[in-house]
Amino acid sequence: MxxxxxxxxxxxxxxxxxxxxxxxxxxxxxxxxxxxxxxxxxxxxxxxxxxxxxxxxxxxxxxxxxxxxxxxxxxxxxxxxxxxxxxxxxxxxxxxxxxxxxxxxxxxxxxxxxxxxxxxxxxxxxxxxxxxxxxxxxxxxxxxxxxxxxxxxxxxxxxxxxxxxxxxxxxxxxxxxxxxxxxxxxxxxxxxxxxxxxxxxxxxxxxxGFRPQAEAEALFARYQYGNGGNFGRFTRRGDLFAGAWFLAREVKHALRAIPAALRGDRRELFYVGQRLHGFWDGFRLPPHExxxxxxxxxxxxxxxxxxxxxxxxxxxxxxx
Incomplete structure (x- = not known):
């Protein structure tokens, strides 16, 4: 083979x-x-x-x-x-x-x-x-x-x-x-x-693969944005389940992140924002290009x- x-x-x-x-x-x-x-x-x-x-x-x-x-x-x-x-x-x-x-x-x-x-x-x-x-x-x-x-x-x-x-x-x-x-x-x-x-x-x-702390955080933020972009692309191409599953998941993550943000830890809320930003940008791209x-x-x-x-x-x- x-x-x-x-x-x-x-x-x-x-x-x-x-x-x-x-x-x-x-x-x-x-x-x-x-x-x-x-x-x-x-x-x-x-x-x-x-x-x-x-x-x-x-x-x-x-x-x-x-x-x-x-x-x-x-x-x-x-x-x-x-x-x-x-x-x-x-x-x-x-x-x-x-x-x-x-x-x-x-x-x-x-x-x-x-x-x-x-x-x-x-x-x-x-x-x-x-x-x-x-x-x-x-x-x-x-x-x-x-x-x-x-x-x-x-x-x-x-x-x-x-x-x-x-x-x-x-x-x-x-x-x-x-x-x-x-x-x-x-x-x-x-x-x-x-x-x-x-x-x-x-x-x-x-x-x-090792990244110093600042590079690692930037990489992880890109992962979040990219994942959101994927699901925006899937949704625009007609996979409505992908969009519904992703957005329901983000609502759950946001509800968990808001109390932490009020206590001063805004990291997870930031990642939710990155994923939603990516979703919107992915959705706006030409679906088949x-x-x-x-x-x-x-x-x-x-x-x-x-x-x-x-x-x-x-x-x-x-x-x-």
Missing amino acids: LVSIVIPTKQRPQPLADAVQSVFRSRYQHFEIFVVDQSPDDANAKVLAPFRNDPRFHYLLNRRPGFGAASSRNLGIAASRGEIIALIDDDVEVKPDWLEQIVAEFSADPELDFIAGRLTAPPYDPATGFTPAFEAWPYLSRWHFPLHASGANFSMRRRLFDRIGGYDEFCGPGSRLRASDDTDLCWRVVRSGARYKVCPHIEVVHTH GFVSGEQLRRLSANARAAEVPLMAWSHGTSV
């Missing part, structure tokens, strides 16, 4: 090199890997040079202004050929049995379409900052699963995209809605009725192949 690994990246040369190297150390070796780079310079390309002679390694450039990681994920998916597609971030390292466990799960259940794996954090001092993690609790309800699952460790069958479409390019880091392309994808998986599984034994480590259907993803294949750049040429300054 060929597994296609897609890694979107921007200006993180050493974390990216560690991520790619960890994939090549996997016990399961029947894979191809696509790094999709949005960097304005060639620092990433230079650190990836040791991999350029391996035919399984592919390096693509994505220079679409105003689009972020979701656009790069779609480009990598379209360029790939594997029956299984695995997505990780550029600041994680995969465990040696990561691919092996993914293949085992999909092989054991022909109806399984999507896996959310575990994202663990190395030891750090919580008083100084935060490293995002997802413990991959199998007992998460289907409605809370999209809000918690981490896009740093997703895998899916290619056929899933015919059912739900690709990544919404208005969601996620670097996009109009700033974050939460993982929430967008997981909600559509749940609503489609596709079979999914939360697997704590399929693990990646957030090796370079930015959303990539399964058919569009297939049509993107030719452009995706054209985006591949020989690392040697790029490191020598060839314009693209």
Whole structure:
């Protein structure tokens, strides 16, 4: 079973090199890997040079202004050929049995379409900052699963995209809605009725994920805004249940947050405001612009192949 690994990246040369190297150390070796780079310079390309002679390694450039990681994920998916597609971030390292466990799960259940794996954090001092993690609790309800699952460790069958479409390019880091392309994808998986599984034994480590306190707080605020934006998008595209569920949840959170705000702790009320702000902004966006259907993803294949750049040429300054 060929597994296609897609890694979107921007200006993180050493974390990216560690991520790619960890994939090549996997016990399961029947894979191809696509790094999709949005960097304005060639620092990433230079650190990836040791991999350029391996035919399984592919390096693509994505220079679409105003689009972020979701656009790069779609480009990598379209360029790939594997029956299984695995997505990780550029600041994680995969465990040696990561691919092996993914293949085992999909092989054991022909109806399984999507896996959310575990994202663990190395030891750090919580008083100084935060490293995002997802413990991959199998007992998460289907409605809370999209809000918690981490896009740093997703895998899916290619056929899933015919059912739900690709990544919404208005969601996620670097996009109009700033974050939460993982929430967008997981909600559509749940609503489609596709079979999914939360697997704590399929693990990646957030090796370079630590954020100092101020950066961590800004990141968490972006998560809240992005999650709200997702549900605004769902509602505008006709999923009225998504809007009703989200707004009812926010009323509950607001009622809990107001007493705390009166006592001086306004943090949760601030997050409610961020989510509602995101919801309104997501609702106002053109409902289908930015959303990539399964058919569009297939049509993107030719452009995706054209985006591949020989690392040697790029490191020598060839314009693209």
